[in-house]
Amino acid sequence: MTSTASRRLQVRLACTHRTRAAAVIAVAILCPVLPSRAAEPPSTRPHPASHPAASRPSSLDARENDALRELLDGIRTRHKLPALGGAIVDLDGVRSIAAVGIRRHGSAEAVTPHDLFHIGSCTKAMTSTVIARLIEEGTLDWTTTPADVFPELSDAMDPAFRKATLELLLTHRAGAPADLNADGLWARLWERRGSPIEQRLDLLRSVLARPPVSEPGRRYLYSNAGYAIAGAIAERKTGLSWEDLMRRKLFEPLGMKSAGFGAPGAVGGGDVPWGHVLREGKLTPIEPGPMADNPPAIAPAGTVHCTLSDWGRFVALHLRGSKEDTPLLKRDAFHRLHTPSRGADYAMGWIVTQREWGGTVQTHAGSNTMWYGVVWMAPQKDFAVLAVTNLGDPAATHACDEAAWQLIQHVLTSTEKRQDD
Template sequence: MLLSLLFRSMAASALVGLLGLTQPALAQTDADPVLLVALQASKTPALALLEMRDGKVSREAVVGLRRNDQTEAAKLDDLWATGSDAKPMTVALVARLVDRGLLAWDAPLSKLWPALAQTVRPEYGQITLAQLLSHRAGLPRDSSDADYFAAFHADTRPLPQQRMDYLRKALNEAPVAAAGAGQHYSNTGFVLAGAIAETVTGVAYETLMHQEVFEPLGMSSARFAATRQGQNMGHRNGHPVAEKFSTAEDGNPLMYSPAGAELHMTLRDWAKFCLDQLAGAKDQGKLLSKAAYRKMQTNTDGPRSALGWLAPPSIMGRKGPVLQHSGSDGNWMAYVVLFPEQGTGVLVAANAGEDMGADAAAKAVLKAVLPGLSPAN
C-alpha cells in the first residue's frame, strides 16, 4: 500500500503539513492517509473510499472539500455520482422483471416492443435484452447527432416520452457491428433496456428503480437529481458545476438515467447493492433469483462481457474473477471493484472529472487498497 494503515489516525495531522493540505480538508476524524496522498497528487477537491468484507462495510473514509471555492469538508454521508457504475443496477431492475416473467433475456425487440421495432432499422428488430445489457447489440455508443442529444438537457417533457423520441432516432443510425459480433460499449443500449422496462410495466424507469432496487435494499439516499448548493458538488475545469441539467457541462440529460446518468447516493447505500451482488455470487442474495445473479455475473462473450459488469479475469495484478466498472459525467468520477470469490470489494469516488486528475487519483487509491482485497494473480 502507499502508506501503512497502522498510523492512519496518528499520522493524519502530520501529513497535513507534509503534503501542504489545508485543515478544512481534514475536518473529518481519522483521516485516511491513502486518500490524502492521492488527493494531493491531483486537483480533485475530495475523495471517498469504502471497503467491503465478509458481508459488511469494513472501512469508510473521505478527505477533502465539498467544493473547491469554499472550506466545508466533505463528509461520509455526502452524495456522490455513480455514473455508469449504475449500469449493473439497471440490469438488476430488468432481472427482477425477468424473474416475474414480464421480460425474457433472449426475446427480440420485435416481441419485447413491437411498436418501436417497426419504426427502427430492421437489423435492430432481433436484438435481445441480454445483448443490450452486455454491449453486444451492435448499437452505437450514443446518438451521433450531438445537437439533438444536447437539446434533451432543457427538455421538460416526461422522461419516458423523451427516451422514446431519442430511441426512435438513435435506432435509425447504422449499427457499429452485427448483433452478437463482439462487445461495443453502448449507452443507447441501456436506455433502450430501461425504456423496455417502462413499456411492460407502465411505470417510469426512475420510479421502477426505487420500487425494484433501491427500496428493497434500503438505499434511501439514492436519487436521480442534482446535488445542490450546500452539498457535495461535482467539478470541471477547476470550478464547481451547479448541475441544472440545462447544458452539456451539467453532465448528461436526465432521460439518460438507465445508462447511469445523474444518479447520486451515499457510498454506504451504493455498498448495499454491491454487498447483495457479492452475496448473490454465493447464492445468498436477497434481491434476485439465483439464476439471475448467475446470468448477471457470467461472461457471455469473451473475458469482459457480463450483464452490466465488466468481468475481467484479474485487475491491477489481483486475482479474479472480478466484477468492476468505472463511471464519469465529466464532473464526477467513481470506481467499483468486487471480488466474488473473496467476498471483498471497494468503492472509490471523486467530486471532479478526469480533467482535474480525478481518474488518476481514484486509480492510485485502487492500486493501494486492492492488494488487501485479493491475492496476487
C-alpha cells in the same frame, strides 16, 4: 454519448501494465472519460437491507476508518482533488469508510463519509439488476426485443434491430451506437421535451430507425443508448418509469435511502459536494441543476448518485449473490449478470477480468466529466472496494485508481494479519 469511447485505464493492480477501457457517460460536449480496467500497483507511488458501516459498532471499523482517511488524504493532495472518498465492502455492506477534502472549491466546508457522490456508468450494473428482477418475476425475458414491446414501431425500425435482445443491449452487443448526434438527437435530448419516459421513447425511436453499427450479436461496442433502450423496454412493460423501477425494485428493498438521480443537491444548495471541471487548469465547481448532468433520457446508463454506504449495500448484494440466492435475486441470475459473452470481457454492467490478488474479479468506472467513481469486486475473496471524487478530469481517474489499489492492499494485508493471529 461519445463515439471515441476509448479503452484506457490506469488502475494498475497485479503484474501487467496493459491499458484497456470502456466508455463512460460524457456530458455536454461529448468529452470522453475513461474507466479503470486493470487493477495493478502504481509504478510510482447478511441481508440485502443490512445496516451501513456507520451503524455497525466495531473498534476495528473505527481504526480502519482512520487508516483509510490518512491513506486517502495523501492521494487527494498529490492529485489536487477537491475531495476523495473510499470504502471497503464485505458481505454485510460497508465495513470501513472515509472521505477527505472539501465539498466545493473555494469553500472550507469539509466533505463527510456520508455525502452524496455521482457514480456515472456504475449505474449500469443497477439497471441490469432491476431488469434481472423483472425477468425473474416473468415480466420480461432475456430474449425480449424492442419489436416485441413496441409493435407499433416495428415497421419503422431497421430490420436488423428487431433481433436486438435485452441480453445484447446490456452487454453492448446489440449494434446500438456510441454517438447520439445523428438527426440532432443529442441536442434534442438536452431540451428535455416531455417526461423522462417520453424522452427515452424519442431516443429509442431515433436510434432504432437507423441501421445498427454492426449486426446484433456480432461485436462489442460500448453504448449508453443501448442501456437507455433497455430502460425504455422495462418502462413500457411495467407502466412505470425507470426511476420508479429503480426505487421499487432496488433502492427501497436495499434500504438505499440516499439514492437519487442526476447531480446531487439542488440549485442554490451548498450542503452537498459539487462536481468540478478543470478550466484553464483551474478547479471550477459546477452548481447543481439540470445542466450539471446528462439528459434524463440516458439515465439508465449512468445518472445515479448516492452515499458510499448505499453504493456498498448494492455491491454487497452482488457479493452475496455470487454465492447464494438472495431475497432480491437468485444466484443463477447473479451468475448471468457477472458472466461476459464468449470472447468478450463485458458482462451486464461489469467488466470481468482475472487478477492474481482476487481471482475472477468484476470492475466498472463511471463519470459524467464532473465526478468519477470506480468499483472493484472480488467475490472469491468476499470483499470489494469503492473510490469516488467530485472531479471528472483525468487526475480523478489516476487518483481513484491509486485509491482502489491502496484499499485492496489494505484488505489483503489486514486479512493476512488476522490469519497469522
